[in-house]
Amino acid sequence: MxxxxxxxxxxxxxxxxxxxxxxxxxxxxxxxxxxxxxxxxxxxxxxxxxxxxxxxxxxxxxxxxxxxxxxxxxxxxxxxxxxxxxxxxxxxxxxxxxxxxxxxxxxxxxxxxxxxxxxxxxxxxxxxxxxxxxxxxxxxxxxVSPMDEKTLRNYVQQTIQNEGYDIQPKAFDLLLYLSDFQLTKIISELQKLFLFASEDKKISVDIVEELVPKSLEHNVFDLTGEILSGNSEKALQTYQDLLLQGEETIKLTAILLSQIRLLLQIKILAQLGYQQANIAEALKIHPYRIKLGMQQSKRFELTRLEKIYDELIENDFAVKTGKMAKELLFELFILKISTQVL
Structure with a gap:
């Protein structure tokens, strides 16, 4: 019931x-x-x-x-x-x-x-x-199973309206994404947003970015985008911030590998004629994450993503066999890929 x-x-x-x-x-x-x-x-x-x-x-x-x-x-x-x-x-x-x-x-x-x-x-x-x-x-x-995305969006939007607030469409999408589309997390974060925006009752992208914390996976997703877009300065800063937060380079490399692997899977399935919903179903990943991945993967040829993936594998092996310092190798990887994009 x-x-x-x-x-x-x-x-x-x-x-x-x-x-x-x-x-x-x-x-x-x-x-x-x-x-x-x-x-x-x-x-x-x-x-x-x-x-x-x-x-x-x-x-x-x-x-x-x-x-x-x-x-x-x-x-x-x-x-x-x-x-x-x-x-x-x-x-x-x-x-x-x-x-x-x-x-x-x-x-x-x-x-x-x-x-x-x-x-x-x-x-x-x-x-x-x-x-x-x-x-x-x-x-x-x-x-009390998790809601599907359409029901979730309607429920959260209605909750925001019932409290007398307005939220920008991009801010709304960002809130759901940073909360991993989990209602419990969303409601918890909304309490902070309501308090912060209590004067004008308007929730912007800037407010969501400032108040809703990013998970490690979200940060590495951003790092992936910065590397692939050629923004080496921003990528290096993000990497250093993650290190200061106590994250390990080997762990970051593993997550980055999974992100590039996902882009490869999206690229291959898209070339085979799969639509966004079909890709999400095939990979068992939330459609919004697939949407973001499709936006990233469109900028690269399949062979380019394959080379980046192979290089990450080689770097991971080099670190684990003690051939090179992990932090230096990761920074060189960022600079190399960013330069090739430019």
Missing amino acids: SLQTVLKEIRENKIAPVYLVLGTETYLSELFKTELLRQLFQPEDEEFNVTSYDMSETTLSMALAEAETLPFFGDHRLVFVDDPYFLTSEKKAGGPEHDLKELMDYLEQPSDTAILVFLANVEKLDERKKVTKLLKKKAVVVD
Whole structure:
């Protein structure tokens, strides 16, 4: 069941005895928990009637015993079951023993005064297990999977508008890209952007660039673009900044290799007639990253990218065999490729 449908039912006080929250989008999971708490309790009552059990540390029997306990000065007791790995194919060495038969018995006749919530922060469960099949049959399954790009864009845009802010189209794209199109990250970064732009309610590219941090992969993507565009001065500065941040040259070389490999794959598939969406599907990479890669790869012949890739392989081998200092070799590579572009 979609999160929106479940939230609507909760607001109408149609609350189920058992929920299974399934998916990896933390923000949506927290949204569900917040709405359930708001509907069931006054803030001062939560301490006595809300408990959470981590299945990697605590037995399932303890959580079920809590669910069977009458609420304290209230109508309901809310029990969260975190990390129910016994619903998946995962095995945890040294973890507590869980009595799944006890859970299956409970699901057949859940408590009238408890709401039991399983928080499965995974992409999928092991559908072969009897307990998984029964839980999905008896519980309300709440889908908190990551949104597809279109839904994500609409949701974030609506969130920004609801807060009374405007965001430039390029700033919007940059925010999504720097947040890896993950809703939880996006919402977190938006709080900073809202605060910074609270006076005029306008979010620009400059604001996003200043406030939203870049991951290592994003920085190396920028470095790749600077090298391939012939901007040796900027590329060397980016490289030195990464070293100051504690990054290792060997690690940077490995990521740069993966970036050039991606450009090669995009170039080859594009020459075979693949469109952007087809390339993204074939390579299992987000379409926006493919879009940026296509823009970069268009400037180079396939043979040129192949030579750059081969040179990186040779440099990596030279460093690992101790033939040359890694920092010097990386800087010479930047200067050489940048000069050849010019």
